């Protein structure tokens with residue numbers, strides 16, 4: 001594997017195969033030197049998770065748990081690491097840094113669990129030793145989700161502007177008018193995805209295309225606060241400040257968490273100003289626009305809003321279809337168009353839920369070796385679908401149905417039995433059963449305190465009629481679609 005930032009240094013050529021005493025002991029010395037050269041804070045931030053892979057001929061392999069860390073260490077410490085290894089062992093000519101886990105680092109300080117390279121879930125770092133020195137957010141960086149890239153982000157009307165802004169910043173940080181970039185939108189609409197995509201592009205796997213990967217600090221606002229407080233406690237606020245101010249790009253996710261945390265907000269504000277003044281890029285996300293983030297200090301809000309503000313809107317039916325298709329294709333799973341449409345209709349809240357539903361379907365299909373059909377979908381997603389049903393109310397159904405057949409709304413609960421009234425009422429009951437999670441007695445109560453057997457009868461009757469009368473079936477389907485949209 002070609003080594004990005006690690007250049008070969010001409011070393012004394014030794015005789016390969018010459019026996020060296022304990023490689024681990026050599027690594028311990030190399031590590032000790034590196035640690036004293038770069039300082040405690042940098043060491044803990046970037047190098048602590050590095051472990052020894054092994055030696056093969058003249059090449060030593062080092063391991064880091066994520067691509068991001070690997071690229072970072074290669075480009076920032078690769079040369080030094082090579083030189084130190086060569087000073088330690090004259091046979092070594094190359095140092096290869098790879099993603100993976102080696103033998104655990106015998107660092108005496110409690111180390112958070114190493115992050116396996118392929119695990120996508122942001123790692124909750126167990127409380128670092130209370131006195132640990134702060135550093136740029138190692139955990140945040142390790143937590144960049146490899147799936148959250150621009151390639152995997154499905155663009156549609158509701159998110160195209162935010163996407164374009166994120167791309168722009170990833171291509172050219174601190175471009176006029178785009179600093180800070182403020183992304184906002186409801187939960188599960190892709191804010192974190194876009195932020196990670198920017199971070200990957202600037203500092204991660206895509207970065208070797210650049211002359212020098214930017215140093216990117218990505219962290220949640222909570223993490224920022226945690227780190228800040230830890231720094232105060234260990235009297236290391238200077239290091240904390242310096243480190244944050246030394247990055248090229250600072251990204252803070254879910255800024256709303258800073259509301260009400262006055263000291264942290266103050267610190268964020270100063271860091272923010274220092275970075276912007278130094279021509280560094282800031283990217284922030286929140287659940288609301290700067291002007292709606294009440295509780296945030298005015299000066300913070302003003303500064304946040306003075307770059308580019310882009311919102312991620314709620315998904316549309318079309319976007320949900322595209323997302324489902326893209327994700328199914330990625331998973332290599334055939335999902336019938338009917339199922340895709342059904343899900344896009346039913347699960348409208350956000351992309352996270354949509355994705356969760358699809359993943360469950362796929363897992364189920366794989367597990368039982370069954371093809372995905374509309375029936376299995378309804379079965380497997382029973383609980384999710386039920387939760388989403390609550391959106392349509394019985395009142396809405398009654399209103400729509402009454403309008404459709406031109407009867408009075410009060411007839412839905414009146415005792416009148418004339419066919420012109422009774423039939424629409426039955427349809428409304430049928431739709432209430434189909435579209436809501438209400439029980440038969442509950443539905444009966446909403447229709448003038450009718451008995452649950454009356455509702456049951458209506459549901460059967462409408463079903464029968466639909467099977468026999470295509471025109472009637474079409475009417476009912478039309479109503480259903482109107483109510484669902």
Ligand code: ADP
Nearest residue numbers: 152153154186187188189190191192193351352
């Ligand atoms: P937020 O941070 O806004 O709450 P996330 O970025 O965590 O939301 O997105 C939730 C999930 O939905 C993630 O798995 C993400 O990959 C996915 N997602 C959101 N928007 C899109 C999109 N446009 N294309 C593909 N996946 C998306």
Ligand code: MG
Nearest residue numbers: 191192253254
């Ligand atoms: Mg998020």
